[in-house]
Amino acid sequence: MPHSALTPDELQRYAPDVAEPDDFDQFWRDTLAEAAARPVLVDVRPQPTDLPLLDSWDVTFAGFGGDPVRAWYTRPAGAREPLPAVVEYAGYGRGRGLPHERLTWPVAGYAHLLMDNRGQAGQYATGDTPDPHGAPGGPSPATWGILDPRDYHYRRLITDAVRAVEAVRALPDVDGDRVSVVGNSQGGGLALAVAGLVDDLAAVLTTAPFLCDMRSAVGLTDLAPYGEIGRYLAVHREGEEAVWRTLSYVDAVTFARRATAPAHFGVGRRDTVCPPRTAFAAYNHYGAANGRPTPPEREIHVYPFNGHEGGEAVHVRRQLRWLASVLHPAHASTG
Template identity: 90%
Template structure:
């Protein structure tokens, strides 16, 4: 088991046997089939901004249980052609904010959908999507409904993330065959979950992913969100078995094993929020269950002296160049 003294070589070999429920695939098939019974796209309306080079729309789509989930759709102004599209998932405690807050992808020439996190706004950023489903559990999103996988907050949030891809593929100006997912921390965990549940993604970009190797992460990480689960168990001592069972249904390692799209990972070696070995667990298992003789294309960048912030702008530049090389191989070969 890796510890703080583990070398990158040791981390690159870390492939833990993460618990996977026998009905994992059926659980998610049933969950997503229920959601798919409703059209994904509910409402799209132009959103006035002061950004002359970009156009934005306020999007509502039907997430888990048909609940309305909000998102911003943004693209280069005046461009009529269908564009490769990036669906972005926000971090823990963040909402979608305002449409001008996240502009990297549309400025780079992509259509961009930023999904709101149900029930999580107010800690780091504003949002306007409630989570109306209550169930026994703790006070924080990481522990809402944690005693049963069917009640767990992340069953709902992962379903929303899948539905965001379905919604964006129904929007005008989207190249349906070139939809990628991206996220950092919780958003990175959601991107991995979508990679394991959605076919025909163009690429997956995940940085410091949450929701990976969950049992170990809860045992070694003190800050939120993992620390919130640990503190819940410190009070509800008889709930441990139920909690581990619930977490096994949302563990990013199990989703990563099923993924088929090219993947780009980023890890901060000194990350205490999402420990680096848990991200490596997902990376080392990535694509292992897809039936191919070799795993999908994937690469990882490690920042030895960085924590949860990872490589920041340096890493974003690497993401931009990597995604362009995946979507436009001729660009890479000519470089």
């Protein structure tokens, strides 16, 4: 699939009816209430980085089931005033890595929390958060526990992502009214999920998001992670109905419909990992079911000749300027 099968005009109108379980909201209320019964912060300790312009901490917070989830917390050195915070979610197969690997947001003046992906580290970056919950399913994270939404890996990971927002708000010198979420690929899907579950975020920034319009995506690409679901179904043919039901509880389009925060999207039109129409499904549905009289502010940037890498540094610059305009409209730069 070297290029999107849909024209630019068709992408702008692509808003499929994504299956939504009748108990979707109750399912997530119950899941998050169970997690919220435990104090969120478990441990916070300074982390040396050899970077004199930044201060970092190794944070452990209680995620799904009270499981300890690791994160790096980094902010400009010596800053004591409450700072707006950015919670970042990593891509599929990545862990949190080392504390000096992702510095864009703290260098830009934000308090930055980078969440580890439970059980996923080792393919592209290191991490140290296990996923101790086992259930019938396939061998990869996208298929762990996929036969039942209560057992599915993404129920746990999305809960962790919500708890990461709670964790950053519990840290000192954070402006809890100005917390944004950001992510690319799987991280972008998690950011959209959090946007639908946390109603007081300052902003959402998502690029090439995974988890969107998932049934369509599984039929559009053989590449991981969607391809892992297709390969599971190629062997477990009898599990198809259960798989689609499970995925309907974690589809980021359904979360996006409930979102209330301003949103910034990015997509490569030649993306063969997360097909561009699936990102547009989330974008075109964004905020449609949040109960407010007007939809939240949103914009999308399309890179016609790019794939899953999207706009890279060009897009990051757009993200920085857009977030500054949302948080500090009187002082934002343009371009």
